[in-house]
Every structure is written in structure tokens, then in C-alpha cells.
Amino acid sequence: MARFLFVVLPVVSHLNAPLAIAQALEAAGHEVAWCGPRSDLRPLIGPDATLYPTGKRYYRLDGESGMASVRSLWEGHVLPVNRFIRDAADRAVADHRPDVVVVDQYALAGALAAHRHGVPWATFCVGTLELTPPTWEMPEFTDWVRAQLPRVWAMTDLPVDETIDLRFSPYLVIGLTSTALTGATPLPAQCVLTGPALGHRPDAPGFAWNAWDPARRHVLVTVGTMAEHLARDFYQRMMAATAPLADRVQVVLTAPPDLVPDPPAHVLVAPRVPVLELMPRLDALVSHGGLGTVSEALAHGVPVIVAPIRHDHPAVARQVVEAGAGIEVSFGSATPAELTAALTALLDEPGYRAQARRVGASFAAAGGAVAAARHLAALAARHIDHCPTGTAPLA
Missing domain, CATH: 3.40.50.2000 (Glycogen Phosphorylase B;)
Incomplete structure (x- = not known):
């Protein structure tokens, strides 16, 4: 059986899908650990699950739209939060030694940590902004976002690798939708569409x-x-x-x-x-x-x-x-x-x-959480010829 490490961000709506996928992996006999905010994760994963805490950095929407909202997302949340979790993600990968790191599409520090330590990683996309870019209304979107990625690489001791788009794993990208919604829109390489990942939610509130x-x-x-x-x-x-x-x-x-x-x-x-x-x-x-x-x-x-x-x-x-x-x-x-x-x-x-x-x-x-878990298990079983750039502790 394989070992997986999920790296997630402190956004409640981004936790349901990886939780369901992790439940499917555990039901198949695999081992799952987590790297993310303790206050959000403990009620979901229970007291005995392995957790590498990152602390929590909050982000709230404002009223901007279009490219202004994209710039606000990256400059106000994505870049700061990845700088914030960088060290915790690196320690988690080094300590847990997973077979695969599973990262939120915006948890770029998790992808970088996996790359540093020579571990394959998979990306899960909880939204469509990156997966199916809105180029019809924001034609500058793709070029502007790609221009931000060197700023993420600069958070580590790694040289920029322009062949890697940190938003999308070169090994496996899991899109939580289907072609019934995406249509014929081109998707990233190595992308599979599994539909939404639905599972048990231990923190579900009561209802009147x-x-x-x-x-x-x-x-x-x-x-x-x-x-x-x-x-x-x-x-x-x-x-x-x-x-x-x-x-x-x-x-x-x-x-x-x-x-x-x-x-x-x-x-x-x-x-x-x-x-x-x-x-x-x-x-x-x-x-x-x-x-x-x-x-x-x-x-x-x-x-x-x-x-x-x-x-x-x-x-x-x-x-x-x-x-x-x-x-x-x-x-x-x-x-x-x-x-x-x-x-x-x-x-x-x-x-x-x-x-x-x-x-x-x-x-x-499409199969939902069970299909996503099956793709992850297949990735863990593959031989990946990957040479890490360096694994010295981060400064």
C-alpha cells in the first residue's frame, strides 16, 4: 500500500474534496497524512491522523471582478499563503516520505516541496479558473498568471524550471468536473476529470x-x-x-x-x-x-x-x-x-x-472520489525517474 501526503490551504470550501478522496484512499488500505491548518483539519480528519500544521492565514473576497480579482487573488492570497506554508510543507514531505504528494491547485509550496525531495505530486483543482481559463473575457489571464510563477520559485533555493507549471502537476491533474460542463475546452496535460468528490463530512452541522x-x-x-x-x-x-x-x-x-x-x-x-x-x-x-x-x-x-x-x-x-x-x-x-x-x-x-x-x-x-483515489494509487505504483534539484534544508 502507498503513502500519501495532502497539502491543503485554509479555505473551507477547498477541504471537502480532498477529504473525500483521502477517505477513498484509506478505504482501499492506503496511508494518508495531512499538511494544513490544524483548526480546520482536526475536526475533519480526527485526532489520530498524522497532521503537519501550517498555521492559518485568512483571505476574504472583495467586490472586484475580472482581472482585478485575479490580481487580488494572487497578490493578496496565493503568493502570501505559499510563502507562509513553505517551510511546513517542506518539513512534511521530508519527514513523512510519501509516495505521492497531493496538492491543492493553489498550494504551490506543496508542489515545490515534492519537487525538491524527488517525490511525484498530483494536483487537484477545486475550481475552474485555472483548469479552463476564462480567456474569452480575460485574454491576458494566462500570460499574467504564468508571469507570477517565478515569484513562487523564488521562495525556495530552487532555480526556476520553466518546463513546470506549478499549478498543474506533470504527473497527474485531477479536475473535479466532467465534460458535460467543460465541453471541448482544452485541458492541462495529464488531466483526468473525475466529477465532484463527495464523501462523509464529520463536521456537518445539524438542521432544524x-x-x-x-x-x-x-x-x-x-x-x-x-x-x-x-x-x-x-x-x-x-x-x-x-x-x-x-x-x-x-x-x-x-x-x-x-x-x-x-x-x-x-x-x-x-x-x-x-x-x-x-x-x-x-x-x-x-x-x-x-x-x-x-x-x-x-x-x-x-x-x-x-x-x-x-x-x-x-x-x-x-x-x-x-x-x-x-x-x-x-x-x-x-x-x-x-x-x-x-x-x-x-x-x-x-x-x-x-x-x-x-x-x-x-x-x-466519471467516478468521483473513488476514481480520483484510483488514479492516485496508480501514480504511486509507477516508477518515476525524477532527479530533484536539491534537498538541502530551506534557509
């Missing part, structure tokens, strides 16, 4: 099931954990939009209670919900376009209204619309009437659910 009305249809409204501070007005418009439908629709809205004071009777507000328990019971999802939640909905045949904010959200919205599985609206300016019309269409026109089920079937065929 006694307030659930089985006589009404159900809509989940969520903008994830990183954009709630931008969503107060959007929440208000969504509540106004669903008011005319209150006799037949019950809304579950994830938000801190102070952002949605005194919600109407047809709206249940909770800071967190057990998403995978809710999905089979939902009739529609309203989301900002995070690939994780959107894919979870489509995996259950639930159509989606996407209100993209930034980063890969517009790309996810475009893919959902082109697949016929949902509708795109403006996060910042959609009126309550427009939101009512979109939600009514999603609930009443069967084509959206039929296409959502089609995408969900493609996810199931």
Missing part, C-alpha cells in the same frame, strides 16, 4: 428538520463562506423575490443571523447547513458559482441559479447555462422581479432539472 415543510418546494440560497460579507443586499433581494412564491416555496438561506434579521416565515436562516443531506430534498439552488456547491447540486439533479461574483464564478455560470442546467443572474443588480422570474422558470420548466440530471449522470460515470 422540524421546521421543514414537506408540502412546499425547497430552495437553498448560499454564497459560500468567503463572500457572505458582500451578500447582505443580495439576500434582501432574494427574500423579496421569493415572497410572491411563499405559499409554495420554502427557502433555506445560509448566512450569519445578523445579516438577515427578522426573516419572513418562508425563509429558514442558518449560518451552516448539512449540504449533502439537503441536496436530495432540494428543488433548486441559488449560488454565487463556487464549483463545489454547484457540482454537489448537479450531482443530485438539482438545477441552479448562478449569481457570479468573481474569479471562476462567471465561468461556472457559463458552463451551467450552456449545459441547460440553470440560469445566470447578476449578483449585484438583479431585481427581485428578475430573480422571481428566474426561480419560477427553474421550478416550473422541467428541462432545467432534466439537464441537471444529465450532468449528474456524467459525474456518476
